[in-house]
Amino acid sequence: MTNHTEPKIIMYGLSPKICDTIKKARRWLEEQGVAYQFHDYRADGLDEQLLRDFVARLGWEPLLNTRGTTWRKLDEAQRNACDNADAAIALMLEQPAMIKRPLLDDGKGHTLLGFSSESYQQFITEVNS
Numbered sequence: 696m697t698n699h700t701e702p703k704i705i706m707y708g709l710s711p712k713i714c715d716t717i718k719k720a721r722r723w724l725e726e727q728g729v730a731y732q733f734h735d736y737r738a739d740g741l742d743e744q745l746l747r748d749f750v751a752r753l754g755w756e757p758l759l760n761t762r763g764t765t766w767r768k769l770d771e772a773q774r775n776a777c778d779n780a781d782a783a784i785a786l787m788l789e790q791p792a793m794i795k796r797p798l799l800d801d802g803k804g805h806t807l808l809g810f811s812s813e814s815y816q817q818f819i820t821e822v823n824s
Contacts, residue, residue: 704731704822708796710738720797720810729819731799736791746784749798752806755783758795765792 704724711718724731749758759777760766766774777786787793799807799818807818 703802704729705734705800705802706731707734707736707794707798707800709792710735713792714796716810717797720815723810723812723815727815727819736794741788741791741794743784743788746787746794749800749806750780750784752804753808755780757808758798759783759787760793760795763792765790 706717706720706724708714708717708720711721721733761774769777773786777783795808797808797810799805799815801822803822805818805822807814
């Protein structure tokens with residue numbers, strides 16, 4: 696770990712017991728010695744304003760996990776009704792598993808959705824510069 700003060704990075708997602716990608720991302724951060732806080736949408740809650748901020752930065756479509764089992768369990772009418780930001784936000788607030796994960800945020804406007812070691816390395820470099 697470096698001597699300068701680490702930025703306050705928050706990883707948003709679901710328990711690593713539920714999500715393998717969260718497990719991989721957390722392991723990567725820990726192996727790199729990156730200080731972070733984990734926020735579990737289910738255990739810690741999800742603030743509507745925070746979600747709206749993420750939607751404003753990233754767009755609702757990238758945030759909405761349409762590849763997971765939670766999405767597939769929705770009936771066709773529910774999926775078809777999710778065609779705008781407000782509908783997507785309402786669905787994600789009701790079912791946090793619908794949010795693509797992990798989501799990293801440094802509280803200063805840097806946000807990263809998803810996990811790859813390359814994108815995480817770039818994110819950490821940007822946050823620390």
